[in-house]
Amino acid sequence: MGDDQLIVLGYNISTFAMRVTIALDEKGIEYEYREESLGNKSPLLLQMNPVHKKVPVLIHNGKPVSESLIILEYIDEVWKDKSPLLPSDPYQRAQARFWAHLIDKKIHINGGRRVWFRKGEEQEAGKKELMDGLKLLEGELGDKVYFGGDKFGYLDVALIPFYTCFDSYERCGKLRIEEECPKLIAWAKRCMQKECFQDLHNGSSFQD
DSSP states (O other), X not given: OTTOOEEEEEOTTOHHHHHXXXXXXXXXXXXXXXXXXXXXXXXXXXXXXXXXXXXXXXXXXXXXXXXXXXXXXXXXXXXXXXXXXXXXXXXXXXXXXXXHHHIIIIIIIIIIHHHHHXXXXXXXXXXXXHHHHHHHHHHHHTTOSBTTBSSOOHHHHHHGGGGGGHHHHHHHHTXXXXXXXXXXXXXXXXXXXXXXXXXXXXXXXXXX
């Protein structure tokens, strides 16, 4: 696959675009990153993702793949010999996918977005949904180094970009994530030490 042309269309604070660049960097795959303006979407983005018109999009030899979790699986299947992300066991793969979808639903849609953009009872419901989701993930992590054990993988890639949101979740919702989910915070800080986080495209900054 040495002659492949890879382009990632992203947005600098998109947690979903971060997933894609982290996965590619973890596997050591070269790609071109193109920053999109959400207020002035490029003709290429509109052409490559005409259904949703949003980032991220992975363009592989002119063919687009959309939706971050689908892109992660595509990357893992095409470059399966480089730092596999998904477990080899079918049951463990299914479990990783289950938890990744929980992140998108419970942490992002039902939780974080309501903490940020809603008030009153709806924000309170979002705070509960968010913390419930984080505590479930903390339980799934347990005492492991990474979600898959000793090896950084698919579920780690799916969740770690949301660590960039923890501070704003705490401020907007008056939450205590570090106090209530210490193992999750320790896991996130371990992830931050990995080389694949040192070379993220400009704008995707990870901070403790």
